[in-house]
Amino acid sequence: MSAEATNPVSEAGATGPDAPGRRRGRPRIDLRRLGRAALLGATAGPAARDRLPDAIGHVAEAHRAHHPEADLAVLRRAYVLAESSHRGQFRKSGEPYITHPLAVTLILAELGAETTTLTAALLHDTVEDTEVTLDQVRHEFGDEVAYLVDGVTKLEKVDYGAAAEPETFRKMLVATGNDVRVMSIKLADRLHNMRTLGVMRPEKQARIAKVTRDVLIPLAERLGVQALKTELEDLVFAILHPEEYEATRALIAGNTGAGDALAAIAEQVSGLLREAGVGAEVLVRPRHFVSVHRVRLKRGDLRGSDFGRLLVLVAEDADCYAVLGELHTCFTPVVSEFKDFIAAPKFNLYQSLHTAVAAPDGAVAEVLIRTHQMHKVAEAGVVALGNPYSGPDTAADQPPGDDGERADPTRPGWLSRLLDWQQAAPDPDTFWTSLRADLAQDQEITVFRTDGGTPGTISLPAGATCVDAAYAQHGEAAHSCLGARVNGRLAPLSTVLQDGDTVQPLLAQDTASGPSPQWLDHARTPAARIAITGWLRTHPEAAKIPAAAPRPAVGVTADRRSGTRLRAELPGTETPAVRPAGCCTPVPPDEITGFVVRGGAVTVHRTACASADAMRRLGRAPVTVHWGDTAACRVTLVAESFGRPRLLADLTEAIATEGAAVVAATVEPPSEQRVRHTYTLQLPDAAGLPALMRAMRDVPGVYDVSRARHPASPQP
Known part of the structure; x- marks a missing residue:
């Protein structure tokens, strides 16, 4: 039983009716008043049997707004059972416990959930x-x-015992695989509990908030339920980052007139579309707290138009592009901000056109363009699809998943992938750790597979390699994988796949062979990592080098500028000189390859380096190279940012704080209010590179930090 009470965060305004991101038009329901109605129970007498109890009047109103013909009788019966079974139970705040399932049901009703989901929501805690x-x-x-x-x-x-929480989530995810409405109810349940978390001990608040951040918010994102995701983000932000939250709250409170700038642009856009004969509704959509915080980190000082975005709603898909054309014709578009999620929807069903335009006074407004149906799906995600399992040939009372023939539009690749690998993770700790890691990867790619002429697609997280594709396609048979063809060309298993690539894993006929420990360096998906780890655990000899095996010649060198150690293995007997290539400046733990150049020396490149690709195309044979002892390293980083005062000082301060020294720096002239800084840096330990890059990205105004890439030029 939940035992939370009113959260001070709500009182501070994070999720109040005027907070950014909260949908306008429907105030928060008074739980005390609802509790008093619940305590009265169902009115006695024959006439009352056909009347909906007052306590769920708000639910009925919200439900009928989306489903005018809905039969409310089943909701009445569910409420009567829930109220009578929970009678005598109270939350820590003093409200009758029935207020919790009522609030969860109301959240789902406002999102447009159908009657079966609302019935289950009323009863979700009874068993x-x-x-x-x-x-x-x-x-x-x-x-x-x-x-x-x-x-x-x-x-x-x-x-x-301690495995109850991870095993409960495993159970919910498996159930979600058969009926996505399970997770819809869980998300609404967690949202209400997060709203009322204030009476818990701070350490328990933090624990619940972290699980919400690591598991529930990514699931809400993947299911497309943005209305729940944004409020959960704000509530977690307030608990885990109270100082940043308070600073953001003060920033919003101090810019009460911020909406005026957007309102003025919205009025111009409305007039423009009326003149063009495009029927559209133009709204100002305030940003929620976390969104404002992210924009402030990205752009530094905020203008009034940065506190929200314009939302343009139209009737048809074609109207979206008509609006886009008018905006780009009559305003100055910020080309880098344009994204077409209508032609290429996100993996979570999201569709919209994104653009940004500059007004004559220099104010830049971000604009979202979508149809009314797209907007409904963008807000409610899978909840907006109603019952995805009902159809002309499906009985309403048929249990989900029993006929094997239903086409579930709500089971995307990430969910199928998750359900597959969780079966191979019997240990709760492994499952819990792998689940958080899988959900932390917030992008998805689709690659085309070819297997003896059989086409198909595989959904993988961004950054996945040929190792991941092999296990996704062949399961444990991938233990014998030798390499792969990517877009028709031979490629190592470490090759990082891009969206739209064609991949064909190549398996050995000798099924007794297996993966090496190095495969774990290339595996990104839990399915691959769990399978490889399991095989290595049962074959400990695989990590050992036979005593009688001939060893290749090894060259070891230290880059005189940085001290980074490199090892190259060659079949001849001389010890080669080894040096890092200047074009891509590899540092540990980069994946690397080497090539023999004039004089017998070996230059070491990052595996994905364009120069390395050029040498492979010329037929140059790669040399196996390894990192030796991790030591100091030199690296070139490029920081992309919006121009602002003190940017250079703040960046160099962030670099110094991470213990890096600036060897050289260049700043290109600003272009379209954007500026590029290039730094050559000396790090005391290569392991500190990821933290350094994160620290640079956290500098206000910086929107990207990447390793420098130089033009491809084959070496002699």
Whole structure:
């Protein structure tokens, strides 16, 4: 049973009706008033049997707004059962416990959930916290409602101990694979509990907030439920980063007139579209707290137009492009901000056109252009799809997943991938760690596979390699993988795949062969890492080099400028000189390859270096190279940023704070309010490079930091 109460964060304004990101037009329901109505229960008498209890009047109103013909009788029966079974239970705040399932149901009703989901939401805690059994729910409300209630019912700590939380999430995810509405209810449940977390001890608040940040928010993002995701982000922000939250709150409070700048642009856009004969609704959409915080870190000082965005809603897809054309014709477009998520939707169903335009006074406004249906899906994600399992040939009371024929539009590649690898992670700790790592990868790519002429697609996280593709396609048979063809050309297993690549893993006929420990350096997906780790655990001899095996000649050198040690392996007997290439400045733990150049020396490149690709195309044979002892290193970084005063000073201060020394620096002239800084830096330890790059990205105004890339030029 949940036992949270009113959160001071809400009182501070983070999720109040005037907070950025909160949808306008519907005030927060007074739980005390709702609690008093709940305590009265169902009014006695025959006439009352057909009347909806007052306590769920708000739910009925919100539900009918989306589903005018909805039958509310089942909601009445669900409420009566929930209220009677929870009667006598109270939350720490003093409200009757029934206010919690009512609030969860109201959240889903406002998002447009259908009646079955709302029925399950009313009953979602009955099996867990009362004497009501799952069989009773099934008998009174059918298999679908019972499945949803069971899917969100927690496992008992008495039975599972410390593994109860990860195993509960595993159970919910498996249930979500059959019916995505399970996770919709869980997300609404967590949102209400986060809203009312204030009476918990600070350490428990932080623990719940971290799980919300690491698991629930990424799931809300992947399911496209932005309305829940943004409020969860703000609540987590307030708990885990109170100082930054308070600074952001003060910034918003101190710019009460910020919306005027956007309102003026919105008025210009509305007039422009009226003259062009394009029917559209132009709205000012305030940013929520975390969004304002991110923009401040990216741009530094904020203008009024930075506190929100314009939302243009139209009837048809073609109208979206008509609006875009008018905006780019009559305003100055910021070309780098244009993205077309209509032609290429995001993996979470999101569709919109994104652009930014500059007004005559120099104010820049970000604009989102979408149809009304796109907007509904953008806000509510899978919730907006209603019941994805019902159709002309599907009985309403048929339990989900029992016929094997239903096409589920809500089960994208990331969910299928997650459900596959979780089966290979019987250990709760491995599952919990892998789940957080998988959800932390916030992008997805699609690659085309070819296997003896059989085409298909594989969904993988951004940064995935041929190793990941092999295990995604072949499972444990990928243990015998020798390499791959990427876009028709031979490629090492470490090759990072790009969206749209064609990949064909090459498997050895000898099924007794297996992966090496180095494969773990290239594996990004939990499925691949779990499979490789399992094989190595059962084959410990795989990591050993046979005593009688001939060893190649090894050249060891230290870059005189940095001290980084490199090792190159050659079949001849002389010890080669080894040096890092200047074109890509590799540093540990970069994946590297080497090539013999004039004089017998070996130059070492990053695997993805354009110069290395050019030498491969010329037929130059690569040389195996390894990093030796990690020591100091020299690296060139490029910082892309918006121009502002003191930017150079702040960047150099961030570099110095991370213990790096500036060897050389260049600043290019500003272009379109953007400026590029290039730094050659000396690091005391190559392992500190990721932290240094993060620190530079955190400097206000900086929007990207990357390693320098030089033009490809084959070496002699």
